[in-house]
Amino acid sequence: MEMRTRILPKLLNSEVEEYLAQNDIIIVPVGTVEMHGGFPLDSETVISEAYALKMAEACDGLVLTGLPYFYAGATASGRGTVQVSIRQGIDYLSAIAHSLLRQGFKRQIYISFHGPAHMTCSPMVRDFFDETGVPILYMDLSMQMTRSAKDLFKDMNSFHAITVGAYKMMGRLQDIPITTQFAHTRPQTCAPFNDLFALAYQSASIGYCFAEQGDHMSTTAIPDEAARNKLADEGEALINELVKRMDMPHVVEQMRKLEEYNDAVAAKKPWMPSAYNNKG
16 A cells, blocks of 8 residues: 555544555554663664564554653663653553554554563563454564574674664664764673573563663764764665565464464353453
């Protein structure tokens, strides 16, 4: 479907209604505002939004932007970090998911490049299914990166390029400062506890905060505009390739088929929460 824009808040209500007459896909990037070395505080929000835009283009979906305030995690020691509890984030995101379903968006895909986002998104997705019988999806972009594109992401420089590329894609390249002062090779101050962090997802294994801004994180030197532009072009190409490998048309078709499967299971197992809560 040809769209003036795929970002829902920028559409007219009539344009959304026209879209919903033909399709029901919305991608919801879940971000954070947290200390991030030499990059702006909303880096991982912007990365998620840039991915969401390309994913929506690939599967004829819309994007709900403007969700930057969730559980940050160990970066709460930064004065610029906005920390929202996991429980509060789940409740807020659940309210949005229910609203989107009432509006007609049945295939909802929540994504994030922020490590701790799974603690908010995954419980919400599972509870939402039990409450409504509608399967919505969470895609962890960091996991997609390591599983689908190890050949592309060889070191942290690729991550930095993605960050700069995302700002370019969202029309905000000038927000990336020209600076070299945040590049360093020091280990994180919490490195002595990596054995504990490795027992689960690091952000979810045990409570802690970073001691220094450099812990999150060493940021590649960007000495001039030419270097920034080079990183931006490299990062945009990486994002485009990873979205291509995600095969979003397949993902959204699988979601449709899974709904049919779930309905058949629910008909045979009416005591399932998703069936019981939605009977009659």
